[in-house]
Amino acid sequence: MILSSTLITLLWLCYATAQDTFTIAGLFHDDNYQSEMAFKYAIARHNMFNHDIKFKTVIQRIDKNDIFATNKIVCDLVSAEEGIVAIFGPESGVVGPMVESIASNLEIPHLQTYMNYKNNVNSNTVLNIFPDPELLSTGLAALINNMNWKSYMIVYESIDGLMRLQDVLKIPDSSSSPVTIRQLGDSNDHRPLFKEIKKSAETNIILDCDNSIIIDVLKQAKEVDMLDYFHSYVITSLNADTLDFSILDTRANITTVRLFEPNSMNLHNAVRDWEMGELNEMKEIFSLSTSEVLAETALMHDAVNFFTLAFRELHITEPIVAKQLTCDGRVKWDAGYRIATYMKIRPMLGNTVTGTIKFNEVGKRSDFNLHFAEIISGRVEKIAVWGPENGPNALNFTRSVHEQMQQIVENLQKTVVIVSSRLGSPYLKRRQARFEGDILEGNAEFEGYSLDLIDAVAKELNFTYKFVLTSDGAYGSYDKKTKTWNGLIKDLLERKAHLAICDLTITHQRREAVDFSLPFMTLGVSILYSKSKPSERNIFAFMEPLDTYVWIYIVSAYISVTLIMYLIARMAPGDWENPHPCDPNPEELENIWTLKNCLWLILGSTMSQGCDILPKGISSRMATSMWWFFILIISSSYTANLAAFLTMDKMAPSIDSAESLAKQTKIKYGTVDGGSTQTFFKESNFSTFSRMWTQMISTKPSVFEKSNSEGVKRVLTTKNQLYAFLMESSSIEYEIERNCELKQVGNRLDSKGYGIAMPVNSPYRSAINKAVLKLQEDGTLSLLKTKWWKHMYGGGACDDVDDGSSSAELKLANVGGVFLVLGISVSIAMIFAIVEFLWNVHRVSVDLKISHGEAFLLELKFAVKVWITQKRTTPEISENCSQNGDNGIFNKKSTSLEYNSLSSFDNNLKKSKESGLNS
Secondary structure: OHHHHHHHHHHHHHHHOOOEEEEEEEEEOOOOHHHHHHHHHHHHHHHHHOOOEEEEEEEEEOOOOOHHHHHHHHHHHHOOOOOOOEEEOOOOOOOHHHHHHHHHHHOOOEEEOOOOOOOOOOOOOEEEEEEOHHHHHHHHHHHHHHHOOOOEEEEEOOHHHHHHOOOOOOOOOOOOOOEEEEEOOOOOOOHHHHHHHHHOOOOEEEEEOOHHHHHHHHHHHHHOOOOOOOOEEEEOOOOHHHOOHHHHOOOOEEEEEEOOOOOOHHHHHHHHHHHHHHHHHHOOOOOOOHHHOOHHHHHHHHHHHHHHHHHHHHHHHOOOOOOOOOOOOOOOOHHHHHHHHHHHHOOEOOOOOOOOEOEOOOOEEOOOOEEEEEEEOOEEEEEEEEOHHHOOOOOEEOOOHHHHHHHHHHHHHOOEEEEEEOOEOOOEEEOOOOOOOOOOOHHHHEEOHHHHHHHHHHHHHOOEEEEEEOOOOOOOOEEOOOOEEOHHHHHHHOOOOOEEOOOOEOOHHHHOOOEEOOOOEEEOEEEEEEOOOOOOOOOOHHHOOOOHHHHHHHHHHHHHHHHHHHHHHHHOHHHEEOOOOOOOOOOOOEEOOOHHHHHHHHHHHHOOOOOOOOOOOHHHHHHHHHHHHHHHHHHHHHHHHHHHHHOHHHOOOOOOOHHHHHHOOOOEEEOEOOOHHHHHHHHOOOHHHHHHHHHHHHOOOOOOEOOHHHHHHHHHHOHHHOEEEEEEHHHHHHHHOOOOOEEEEOOOOOOEEEOOEEOOOOOOHHHHHHHHHHHHHOOHHHHHHHHHHHHOOOOOOOOOOOOOOOOOOOOHHHHHHHHHHHHHHHHHHHHHHHHHHHHHHHHHHHHHOOOHHHHHHHHHHHHHOOOOOOEOOOOOOOOOOOOOOOOOOOOOOOOOOOEOOHHHHHHHHHHHHHHHHHO
């Protein structure tokens, strides 16, 4: 009993300690040393930690293109006595299908690590560790979608590249994201291709080629200036990150794709195993960096680990027995299908370099991660991760928006930013030398709003810049015939500049060619027109209401009516009066209507002042009434016309809006030829603007000007205000600040903005936008506009100029003639008064028999005594004065000369009349 128990125990121990050994075949090419090493040492690691199942490796090196030799090697492997339980490799798609066919026919698990597009449902034992090509294409399309490229070009080496990019070719809305495809030629010289790409102005390139020629292709691209800061490359090779991009010395944005994270612990452990294995086997130090591990190597490592784990799990539940087979396929290995099926339903979650491994029903890998990285200054920096579970467009970014922005700014700071512009005040003009011999170079050669704005942005982002002028001085318009741009837009498309700034309007057409920053100035199209030029100041403007001939006729009528009135008064009995009212039967009648009194009556009536004497005869009164009626009409007409003539400068302008401009044909109007304002009218569907455009293009000579300055000059020089110029309101504001003869008519016709232009998909666009927004918020943009519009080079010259629109007062120049006439007339009256005074002196001298000097002194002394209001009819001479005359010397009692009062005069007159009656 004891003996039998001991025997059973020994038999169980012998079975427990027995090792099952299985053979695994590995097919490699001569250049697959990394994969061969990963295959070999992954098996060795398994054997080291698993004593119940051992695997023996059979490694065969095969030619990539020799199908017959490969067929013989595979047939010899399967016909070996110990049999094989799996075939790994090869990595070539040329001989791979032949190996796949044999393995499928014999139902031997075949693990592939290369891209296989075939969906053969009959290959039940084929498992491809490489990502499913369709899912890989979806991941690449997600990257392109997140880059927001408006257009891009695919440069591929073989048809496999297009298969890999099939979803990229199917990106939605391809009309707004056009795709161009070019193939690398068989020649090693790819410069002609890149020259062609450069002419197309395309800067976004997807490069799909073998990893071994990537650096050489990029070097040739750099030789034709296709690898600078403006260009972006996406390299689809999963091994591109293993290359040394620092030798390119480029700031181009290069994005690579890989299947694993080089810094993962599993990869570090695997590399350490490889280094130790090589040291033990080769007896020499072998060093390999994790950044140098190829995708195929990592896939081979994961494929071996997955297979050995699954095989061991199945073998424990039900032992697996290898079988000798032949290539004729008559006998199949029954365990092979079991192993392959188990691996399809059992995912491998850990102990992998390339992440979770999961297969679909046809043996293609359906679970993996794509790691996207940027090559920045020669180093690889991870930016995002994509997996099939993310969806077709979702990326998990590993950097925050702030970190991305910071990286972009840091890259921008390493570049001298070329800024293209054009001359035009106040945005950019050449700086005047401060002293003789002062040489201005570089940015110091210019000054203006644009330079100050870029300088503020550069200080905000801490980059350096250089201003250059566009060759043709144009803003940028598209020629449909040649399908080319000119001006600033052309400089950006040809990558001659990083930025373009001036009074460049953001338009839909330009945004299709370039990108714009946020508007740094908001404006709109408006009308520039000249102010009504005031008529020459005429101090005799009060004469203008009536024509010269009318004045002549009035004077003639005045003289004629005076004479007629004189004759009528002589003939009318009613105008002959009794000189002595107390005498009822006078012997004589007198007529007061002398020629002088007639002149005074007609003149007083003309001046609407009346007269102290009036006619009494019927005919004379009728003549006077008709003259009053005539003067009433003339005076009223004169008053009405005088108000109109004196306020003629206050009249409203002949145009006050675009509608009034469009409704008339006398005043011509135009724009800058080829500018955004011209495009606005050309493409507008609004009836008024369409009518204005039709009028502009049909007017001869042309109403279009080459620049705003020439348009302003034409407005000022065209006679009778017969030209108006349509331009941006900001430019109009600048002009009317300096030229007081100009004005803006009406409101803005539209609303748009000036922006900083840059190439499409510029990485620094967000940084520029952020800087512009900050300058707007802190008031810098407002200060810059005030500086260049109000203060610099004559700004603010018209601030104190009264345009007459707010006041209707008459100026002195309008009525100065009246004062002049008054002064002249009063002066003439003074002359007459002096003449009368002198005549009176002469009369006194003759009457009193004194000298003219004495008479002058007597009259002058009396005249200056303004408090005396009465004067004697005959002056008295003082005792000190003597005068020789016919009657001798007269002595007088008083030195003053006085006039009798009117009452005394009347009393004397009555006494004389009474004495006459008594006599």
